[in-house]
Amino acid sequence: MTAHFVGAYEAFAANGASGAPPWLREMREHAITRFAAVGFPTTRLEEWRFTNVQPISETPFELQRATWEVDPVPAGVTVSTIAAAVRAAPEFLQAHLGKYASVETSPFTALATAFLADGMVIRVAARATVAEPIRLRCRIPRGSHPMIHPRLLIVVEREARAHVVEAYEGDAGGDSLTNSVTEVVVAEGARLDLCREQREGTRSSHVAASHFHQARDSRLVFTTVALGAGLVRHDIHGVLDGAGAYLILNGLSVLNGHQHVDHHTTIDHARPHCESHEYFNGVFDGESRGVFNGRIIVRPGAQRTDSKQTNNNLLLSASARADSQPQLEIYADDVKCTHGSTVGPLDPTALFYLRSRGLGGEEARGLLTYGFGAEILDRIEVPGARERLDGEIRARLGVSDMSRTVA
C-alpha cells in the first residue's frame, strides 16, 4: 500500500512543507521517488527475513507532528529544531543532513527523509566539554493511527565531549508508527556517549535507523534499550572512517507478550587501527521474539582492526524465540575479529549455584534474569541514564531494589 504513503507525502509537500529551501525540497522529492520505486520491504528480502512489516504497509497512518521535549540545555552546546537550523545554519545542515542515512539503504529511511521536518539538531562546538547530559524526548501523539518521522542530527566537533539521551515514548492508544532517523558525526578526537531509550505502547510500530560517522581518534559509546512497542526494527550503522576510532555498541531488549524486536547492526571498519565492541543482550518472555543480525565489514587496508561481537539471549518462556546471526566480511589480513552468541533458558547450574548460597528459587531466577540487563546497563556512560533504566528494568522483572554496588 505504497500509494497511501505517497498520497500523504503529496499533501505534506503542498502544505506545511512548502516553505523549505530548494535543497531540502529536492532531498524530500528524491526520497519519495525512491520510496515509491522500492515500496515496503517484504520477508522475501534477506535483510527483512524475520520481520514482517506488512501490517505497517496496510495501516492508513496519518502524518502527525513529532513533539520533542528538551531538558534545559547545558552550556557549550546548541540544540535547535531543524526548522530553525534551516534558517540559522543552512550550510552546516546541508553538509550533514542525509549524508550518512542514505535513502538508498532502506525504504523506511527514504520515507522518513521524504517527510523530513520534525527534527532536532545538536551541535557541540569544537573542544567544548559538556558534562551534563543533553536529553531529548520524542513523544508519539495520541490519536487515530498517528505516524511520526522524528529526525535527529548530532554533530560533536573536533575534540569536544558530550553525553546525549534520545528517548522515544508515549502511547497513541492504538496503532501508531514511529519512523526515526538519527545521524551522528563524531569528529576527530571527539567523544560522545549516546543512550537511546524506547518505551512506546505495545500497539506501536517503531522503525529506527541510527547512522554513526566517526573520524580519526574519535570515541562513541552507544547504548540502545528497547522496552516498548509491539514491533521494533532498528538498523544501526557505524562507519569507522579514521584511524584509531573506537566504537562500542550496547543493546538491551526486555520484551513480553507478542513484542518483536529486530536489531540489524553494521560496523564498517573503513580505516586501520580501529576498535569496535558490540554487546547485545535480550530477555524474552511470553511469545516475544528477538532478532539480532550483526554484520562487521573490514575493508581492504583496514589492518589492525580489533572487533568483538557478543549476543546473549535469554528465553523465559517456551514460546519465546530468538535468532542470532553474525556476518563477518573481512578483506584485510591482519585483523582480530571475534563473535559469539547464546540462546536459551536460564542456566540450571547457575540457578543451583545461587540457591546453594541461600537465595530462594524466585529470587535466584530474578537475579539471573536481571543480570542479563545489568550487564548492558553497566556499560552506559551517560550520567543518570543507567540508574533510571536500572529502576525500570527491575520493576519489569520484579527484582527488589537493593543497591547493586558496595556504597
Added chain:
Amino acid sequence: MTRTPDARSLTPPLLEIHDLHATVEGNEILKGVDLVVRPGEVHAIMGPNGSGKSTLAQLLAGHPAYAVTSGSVRFDGKDLLELDPEERAREGLFLAFQYPVAIRGITNSYFLRSAVNAIRKHRGLPELDPLDFLQVLEDKLKAIGWDDSFMNRAVNEGFSGGEKKRNEILQLAVLEPRLAVLDETDSGLDIDAMKTVAAAVNALRSKDRSFVVVTHYQRLLNYIVPDFVHVLADGRIVRSGGKELALTLEEKGYAGAGVTA
C-alpha cells in the same frame, strides 16, 4: 584436633549419612555411603576418578541432577534430603563448587550481600544495608588476608581458575556455615594458589565448624590437615583412618592400597 573415638562419640553428629544410594540419569553412583561428621571435625574424602566423590558433595548441597534411591542424611538432626538447596544453605551447609559458575551482570558484592541477607532473614536477624555489609566484608577479608579487588566484578565472570576458587572460600568466610563441603578446591591450582586457599580455610576452622574436603590428591592435605581420611571407591567408603591414610595412598596409589575403582 584429632580426638579419640571415645571422646568423639559423646558429641552429637552434625552430619550423619546412613547407607546412602543415589543415581544420576538412572545410573547408580553412590552404593551405600556411611559417614558421621561431628562439630569441629575435618574429614577428607579421597578416591579415584569416577568413585562418586563429587556426586556426594553436590548431593549434600541439593543438586537436582542426583536422585536418592535409599538411605538417609541427617544434618543437625534434621532430614537434609527433605530440604531445598536454599534451605540447606540457610541451615548452615555450604558447598565450595569444583566449577564455580559465572553470573553475568551481578557483582560479587551484590551477590554476597543477597546471600548473607537470605541467611540472616532465616535466622531472624535484620538484613544488612550496603554499609554494614561492607564492614562485615572488610573484616572477613582481613581475617583471611585478602583484598577486595574482585568485589565489584561480575561473579566469577572472566575470573582465573585461582580467583574462582578464592571466591568460593570468600563466600564460605562471609556465609559462616556450620558445615563446609569443599569439592576438589585444589583442582587447577598451582602450588602457591593452593597454599593461599588452604591458609584461608585453616583460618576458618573452629570447634563449631566442620569440613568435608573432597580431593583426588593428597597434596592439599599437607596444608589442610584432616582429622579423618576416607577412601571412596565405586560408590562406597572402603577405608577410613587418620591423616596418615592419605600418605599411604600417596605412596602406593589407590590400587597399591587395595582400592579398585
